[in-house]
Structure formats: structure tokens, C-alpha cells
Amino acid sequence: MKIIKLNKTFGNLIVTRNSVIDFFSSLADFSTEDFVLDFEGIEFISRSGAHEYLNQKSICGLNLREINLTSNVKAMFLLVAKQMKKAVSV
Amino acid sequence: MEKARLEKIKRIFYVPFIEINGLNDLLELGQNLFFHNKDNEMEQIGKVFNLVKRNFPSDLHNILLYLLGELFDNISQHSNYSNCLFILSYNNELGIGRIAIMDDGISIPKAFEKKGINFKDDDEAIEMALRGISTKIESGRGFGLSSTKKLVEKALKGMFVIISRKGIYSSGKKSSRQLNLFNGTAIYLEFRDSGKSGKNLNIYKYLE
Numbered sequence: 001m002k003i004i005k006l007n008k009t010f011g012n013l014i015v016t017r018n019s020v021i022d023f024f025s026s027l028a029d030f031s032t033e034d035f036v037l038d039f040e041g042i043e044f045i046s047r048s049g050a051h052e053y054l055n056q057k058s059i060c061g062l063n064l065r066e067i068n069l070t071s072n073v074k075a076m077f078l079l080v081a082k083q084m085k086k087a088v089s090v
Numbered sequence: 091m092e093k094a095r096l097e098k099i100k101r102i103f104y105v106p107f108i109e110i111n112g113l114n115d116l117l118e119l120g121q122n123l124f125f126h127n128k129d130n131e132m133e134q135i136g137k138v139f140n141l142v143k144r145n146f147p148s149d150l151h152n153i154l155l156y157l158l159g160e161l162f163d164n165i166s167q168h169s170n171y172s173n174c175l176f177i178l179s180y181n182n183e184l185g186i187g188r189i190a191i192m193d194d195g196i197s198i199p200k201a202f203e204k205k206g207i208n209f210k211d212d213d214e215a216i217e218m219a220l221r222g223i224s225t226k227i228e229s230g231r232g233f234g235l236s237s238t239k240k241l242v243e244k245a246l247k248g249m250f251v252i253i254s255r256k257g258i259y260s261s262g263k264k265s266s267r268q269l270n271l272f273n274g275t276a277i278y279l280e281f282r283d284s285g286k287s288g289k290n291l292n293i294y295k296y297l298e
Contacts, residue, residue, distance in 0.1 A: 015135050015159050016166045044139070046159025047297070048167070048234060072152065079294050083233060 001034040007041030014045040017052040024056040033062050040068040050080040135162055138176050145180045146187060150283060153241060153293050154189075160234040161191055161277060168225065169195025169275060185283040187248075194274040197255040201225050212257025220252075220259060237297050238279075245296050248281025 006014070009023055027035065045053070054077065057064055069077070135158075142154050165174055171193040179188045196204070199215035205225040209215040220239050224232030235252075242250040243261055251260045254275040 011132070011136055013132075013136060013139055015139075016131070016163050018166060019132055044155050044159070046163055047156065047237065048160060048163035051231075051233075075294055079297055083297075 001036060002030050002032050003036045003038060005038045005040065010042060012041055012043045014042060014049040014053070016046075017048050020049055020052040020056060024060055027060065027062060035062060036065050036067055038067050039070070039073055042073055043070065045073050045076050047076060047080060050076045051084070053077075054080060054084065131166065138162075138178070141178055145178065147180075147283060149291070150187065153245060153291060154187075156293055157238050157241060157279065158189070160238050164234045165191070165193050165195065165275075168201050169193050169197070171195035171274065187279075187281050187283060189279045190276065191278075192274065192276040194272070197273055197275050198252075199255045199257060200273075212255045213259070214257075216252050216254055216257045216259045233297075240296055241293060242279050242281065245291060245293060246281040246283075248279060251278040252276070 006023075009026075010019065014020065050073075138158060139155060142158065143151055146154055165171060172195075174191070174193040174195075177188075177190040180186070197212075198219045199209065199212040202209060202215050202218070202223075202225065207215075207218070207223065207225065209218055219235050222232035222236040226232070239250050242248045249261045252258065252275065255273055
């Protein structure tokens with residue numbers, strides 16, 4: 001299992017979809033499929049960034065576990081997950 | 091962008107396009123908020139966000155970061171820009187915040203045309219984007235501009251303007267003409283912070 005500190009890649013912000021896509025592509029360089037993604041130091045994630053994260057997570061085929069999410073980051077993930085669910089059910 | 095065209099755009103907005111609080115802000119506006127050819131995009135966004143944190147009241151940070159995040163990702167994803175300019179200002183005495191973002195990318199109508207999405211004129215293309223119609227088909231797309239508009243107009247009770255190619259949307263006003271300013275997109279947000287607008291504002295309730 002590999003622990004990755006996201007603030008080393010993103011700094012304190014996750015904003016663009018492209019940066020999230022690039023990050024998920026970089027996970028293929030590791031020999032493991034199990035990751036713990038540490039959100040410590042990530043102060044903000046945009047709605048688009050959170051949407052792309054969930055999208056990539058669902059298609060990458062890796063086992064990912066997130067830790068140290070702030071309440072703001074958590075709230076954004078919950079919002080996007082709700083929106084995605086709603087869009088699918090419409 | 092040609093100087094004459096930029097002057098024309100400034101007049102359209104009817105407000106001072108750049109308002110600064112001090113020399114440091116002037117230096118930062120001049121040096122840091124101009125994105126060119128996507129060089130150091132993430133670093134530049136970080137600087138924009140830090141400017142918000144330094145110059146806007148803390149109650150507004152959450153909502154402003156949301157707005158900037160959506161607007162910037164929109165530009166990054168759809169516009170294929172070469173140049174992008176962010177202008178932020180906050181007048182402490184009046185509590186008026188202004189954000190302007192301009193890019194010289196392909197514009198909303200052109201992005202729709204490329205995907206075969208039909209519309210009557212450029213105004214309608216902008217309105218469609220604001221209703222959540224997206225060039226991307228995955229679920230959860232099309233919220234960027236629509237949620238931005240909703241937050242500015244409903245949560246902040248502010249003004250939201252988009253000019254894209256020849257089209258324009260301006261909060262509460264019906265456009266009667268097609269513009270011919272430039273080929274990219276300009277977005278302008280203005281709001282008055284009454285001291286209450288940001289307090290305990292739960293942005294998520296406007297977004298669900």
C-alpha cells in the first residue's frame with residue numbers, strides 16, 4: 001500500500017479537472033494498486049475538481065482510500081456525489 | 091488584445107474595470123493575474139486564490155473560491171485559450187466586490203457549434219450554457235456556469251454578466267443587440283457585501 005500526500009502534487013488547492021486527470025495517470029507508475037490518499041494541507045477542492053476525482057476514482061480500477069479531509073473538502077465531495085446521483089436518476 | 095477593443099469592453103461594463111487598494115495589489119494585478127498559453131496554470135490559480143484570501147472578507151472566501159474554481163475550470167476545459175486575464179477588486183469602504191475574467195479562447199457559441207449543438211444566436215447559446223447544457227455528456231457536467239450564476243444572483247444578490255463572441259447575458263436585463271467585441275469570453279461579477287451576505291452562508295444549499 002502506498003501513501004500519497006496530495007499537497008505535494010496539488011499544493012493547497014485542487015481546482016482543474018486536468019490536474020486531477022494528470023494525477024490519476026501518474027498512479028499507473030506505481031507497482032501497487034492500493035493507495036491511501038492523504039488530503040492533509042488541501043484547503044479547497046473545486047466542484048469540478050471533486051467531480052473529476054470521483055469520476056476518475058470510479059474508472060481507474062485502483063483501491064483508493066482518502067484520509068484527513070477537511071469539512072469543506074468533504075462537503076464538496078458529498079455535494080458532487082449527490083449531483084451525480086441525481087443526474088443518473090433523471 | 092488590441093487596446094481599442096479592450097477600451098470598448100471596459101465601457102460595456104459601465105464600472106471601473108480595475109480598482110486597486112494599494113501598490114502591492116497593483117503589482118500583483120500587473121504581474122500575476124495574466125495567464126499566457128497555460129504556462130504555470132496551477133501556480134497562477136494559487137496566486138488568484140491567495141489574492142482573494144488577502145483582499146476579501148473571510149466570510150466570503152468559501153463562496154468566492156467556489157466561483158473562481160468553477161470559472162477557471164470552465165476556461166481551462168472548454169476555451170482553448172492563449173491568454174486569460176483575472177481582475178479582482180474589493181472596496182472595503184463600500185463593501186463592493188468585483189471579479190472580471192477574460193479569455194481569448196473559442197467562446198461558448200463556438201464550443202457548442204463544434205459539438206453540433208444548435209442555437210438561434212449567440213445570446214441563446216449563452217443562456218443554454220447557463221441552463222446547464224454542456225458540451226460534455228457525463229453525469230455531473232454543466233453545473234459550472236449555472237451554479238455560478240445562481241450563487242452570484244441568489245446568494246450574493248449580485249450582478250452576473252457574460253459576453254461570449256457576439257452574445258451577452260446580464261442579470262435581469264434583456265439584450266437587444268449582438269455585440270462585436272472580440273471572439274473570446276468575458277465574465278464579470280459584482281456584488282455588495284452587506285456584512286450579512288457571507289455570514290454563515292451555506293453555499294451548498296444553493297447548489298443541490
